[in-house]
Amino acid sequence: MTRFILRRLLQSLVVVLLVTVIVFILLHLLPGGPARAQLGPKATAMAIANFNHQQGYDRPLLVQYWRWLTELATGNLGFSVSLNQSVLSLIGERLPKTLVLTVLSTLFALVVAIPLGVVQAVRRNRAADYMITFWAFVFYATPPFFLGVVLIVVFSVYLPILPAEAPQSSSLRVILSQPAGLILPVLTLALLTIAQFSRYMRSSVIENLAEDYVRTARSKGAGESVVLVRHVLRNSLIPIATLLGLSLPAIFSGALITEAVFNFPGMGQLFWTAAQTQDYPIMLGITVLVGLATVIGSLLADLAYAVLDPRVRFA
Amino acid sequence: MSTEAHSERVSRNMDGPDADAERNRAANAEAHKRSRLVRTLSTFLENRLAVVGVGIVGFFLLFCYVGPSVYHTDQIHIELSETTLAPSLAHPLGTNEVGYDQLGRLMVGGQSSLEVGIAAALLATAFGTLWGAVAGYAGGVIDAAMMRIVDALLAMPALFLLLFLSSIARPNSGLLILVISLISWLGPARLVRGQALTLRTRDYVRSVRLMGGGPMRAVLRHIAPNSIGTVVVNAPFQVADAILTVAALSFLGLGVPPPAANWGDMLSNGINYVYDGYWWLIYPPGLAIVLVVVAFNLIGDALRDSFDVRLRRR
Numbered sequence: 001m002t003r004f005i006l007r008r009l010l011q012s013l014v015v016v017l018l019v020t021v022i023v024f025i026l027l028h029l030l031p032g033g034p035a036r037a038q039l040g041p042k043a044t045a046m047a048i049a050n051f052n053h054q055q056g057y058d059r060p061l062l063v064q065y066w067r068w069l070t071e072l073a074t075g076n077l078g079f080s081v082s083l084n085q086s087v088l089s090l091i092g093e094r095l096p097k098t099l100v101l102t103v104l105s106t107l108f109a110l111v112v113a114i115p116l117g118v119v120q121a122v123r124r125n126r127a128a129d130y131m132i133t134f135w136a137f138v139f140y141a142t143p144p145f146f147l148g149v150v151l152i153v154v155f156s157v158y159l160p161i162l163p164a165e166a167p168q169s170s171s172l173r174v175i176l177s178q179p180a181g182l183i184l185p186v187l188t189l190a191l192l193t194i195a196q197f198s199r200y201m202r203s204s205v206i207e208n209l210a211e212d213y214v215r216t217a218r219s220k221g222a223g224e225s226v227v228l229v230r231h232v233l234r235n236s237l238i239p240i241a242t243l244l245g246l247s248l249p250a251i252f253s254g255a256l257i258t259e260a261v262f263n264f265p266g267m268g269q270l271f272w273t274a275a276q277t278q279d280y281p282i283m284l285g286i287t288v289l290v291g292l293a294t295v296i297g298s299l300l301a302d303l304a305y306a307v308l309d310p311r312v313r314f315a
Numbered sequence: 316m317s318t319e320a321h322s323e324r325v326s327r328n329m330d331g332p333d334a335d336a337e338r339n340r341a342a343n344a345e346a347h348k349r350s351r352l353v354r355t356l357s358t359f360l361e362n363r364l365a366v367v368g369v370g371i372v373g374f375f376l377l378f379c380y381v382g383p384s385v386y387h388t389d390q391i392h393i394e395l396s397e398t399t400l401a402p403s404l405a406h407p408l409g410t411n412e413v414g415y416d417q418l419g420r421l422m423v424g425g426q427s428s429l430e431v432g433i434a435a436a437l438l439a440t441a442f443g444t445l446w447g448a449v450a451g452y453a454g455g456v457i458d459a460a461m462m463r464i465v466d467a468l469l470a471m472p473a474l475f476l477l478l479f480l481s482s483i484a485r486p487n488s489g490l491l492i493l494v495i496s497l498i499s500w501l502g503p504a505r506l507v508r509g510q511a512l513t514l515r516t517r518d519y520v521r522s523v524r525l526m527g528g529g530p531m532r533a534v535l536r537h538i539a540p541n542s543i544g545t546v547v548v549n550a551p552f553q554v555a556d557a558i559l560t561v562a563a564l565s566f567l568g569l570g571v572p573p574p575a576a577n578w579g580d581m582l583s584n585g586i587n588y589v590y591d592g593y594w595w596l597i598y599p600p601g602l603a604i605v606l607v608v609v610a611f612n613l614i615g616d617a618l619r620d621s622f623d624v625r626l627r628r629r
Contacts, residue, residue: 011463011466014463015463015466015467015470016467018463018464018466018467019467019470019471021467022467022468022471026479029483030483137609137612137613138605138609140608140612141555141559141604141605141606141608141609141612142601142604142605143559143562143563143566143579143582143601143604144563145562145563145566145582145583145586146562146582146586146597146601146604146605149586149589149597150601152589153589157589157590246469249469249470249471249472249473250472250473252472252475253472253473253474253475253563256472256474256475256478256567257474257563257566257567260566260567271475271478272478272567275478275479275482275567276482276568278482280479283475283478283479283482284479286475287471287472287475287476287479290470290471290472290475291467291470291471292470294469294470294471295466295470298470
């Protein structure tokens with residue numbers, strides 16, 4: 001077990017380093033480099049040379065990378081010229097809002113998708129299974145922005161019961177005090193996740209239902225609900241833990257679109273505006289941060305997997 | 316089942332050391348191969364949902380590529396006297412905000428969506444297969460290094476990378492294909508690497524080295540072709556995801572520049588008029604995307620079922 005943890009920790013460290021290398025390469029892929037990105041297209045060659053010298057961009061790439069990395073390690077993600085604020089403080093303002101959106105929708109998705117998957121597996125190839133599968137396919141295939149707009153048309157235009165826009169405030173408390181405005185964004189993001197998770201849950205339960213221990217439990221006289229909840233459900237949830245860890249980037253991508261549709265002042269919207277104003281420090285800072293979160297997430301999922309399933313740690 | 320009896324007979328013949336079996340082997344192997352293809356195909360076609368999927372894709376291919384030669388529209392010049400007309404006999408799906416006929420635009424836009432989706436999926440699958448095959452065959456440090464790169468790219472949200480890459484250069488269809496395949500080769504790479512890890516220990520792969528064949532030959536002639544099943548099953552899902560990604564990029568303002576358009580551009584454009592009640596600008600392209608993506612997912616599911624014997628028996 002200790003060896004397994006150590007190996008996974010080392011792997012994660014390498015992946016985090018690679019994430020920073022990729023972001024560093026992206027930074028230098030910019031046409032004209034970071035100087036052009038900050039000073040704009042009209043900057044003179046002299047201004048650019050000056051800027052490069054000041055910022056150390058004329059030093060060897062390895063030296064630059066090391067400096068950038070040590071800055072990152074101390075929490076300096078760069079500075080946004082267009083918003084005149086450090087990237088870290090910008091992210092600090094927006095991240096809690098995105099977390100509200102993603103955590104709420106993921107929790108909601110899990111609460112819905114897990115029972116759906118179980119129902120589908122138990123009533124496999126019957127009407128209920130086909131119905132749920134149909135909707136899972138449809139929601140999976142719907143572009144999130146289209147889904148968001150359809151929800152707005154239904155719930156804000158035809159049946160005007162929910163606001164079409166997320167609460168507009170820079171304060172988290174104000175946003176949380178208007179839960180009605182959160183319903184549609186959370187629902188948009190959740191429907192996509194439900195479509196995906198319920199499919200995984202279904203096949204996971206089907207696989208476990210065919211295992212020997214289910215037959216053993218039944219032959220011992222355990223009732224169907226005990227077999228399902230005590231044995232099958234618990235084992236079927238294990239792959240979902242891994243899936244959750246790996247889904248973090250996809251959930252953030254979904255949040256980016258959802259925030260754009262509902263004008264939700266989160267990190268995705270910050271990223272999108274940064275892309276439009278070509279504010280690269282913000283884009284790269286967020287990418288590093290989400291990359292880090294994903295690596296930690298999948299590490300935790302793997303560790304949870306090893307704790308829950310002894311076959312993994314002894315393999 | 317007769318198929319099981321058949322394969323049993325084949326395997327018994329192959330095991331037999333006598334000359335008779337030796338002579339029969341070639342013929343039997345041929346029949347076995349053909350019957351496996353037939354079996355795979357028939358399982359695929361037995362799956363009614365798969366037939367629906369193929370039908371939908373076929374319909375849209377006809378609609379997008381044959382349609383414009385039956386239903387002629389001008390998709391180049393704007394017509395400001397005919398903007399946002401509701402559906403009528405002259406324009407079955409109405410016109411958009413600069414006077415393009417919406418039905419004709421759906422055909423032309425579909426070409427772009429399908430081409431970008433399929434091309435990006437093919438490119439990503441080819442590159443991912445090669446990457447995974449090399450990593451799995453090489454093993455050791457090379458494998459670890461190559462797969463950590465995959466992990467690192469997987470850890471970054473695809474849409475974020477796409478937005479970043481597309482903000483560097485104004486996208487056209489070619490660039491979209493490249494950029495989308497840049498982020499979607501990771502799945503196939505991991506799948507094929509898993510296959511390659513088991514394939515490299517097989518005798519026929521080992522004997523390549525024994526006979527003096529280089530690693531290039533082993534990867535290109537043996538590892539990659541033998542993981543084709545996994546790759547083929549994955550390909551329709553790749554197409555579906557690529558079409559969705561194209562649409563998402565359009566929404567974020569990174570579609571192809573007009574007068575060219577794809578379904579995503581049409582949809583995100585129509586959304587600007589959601590409060591004006593111009594439903595024909597929103598639902599037709601939206602439904603087209605949903606239908607095609609569902610269809611490719613159905614095809615992928617059916618392919619997986621027909622390749623996976625374990626699932627077939629259930």
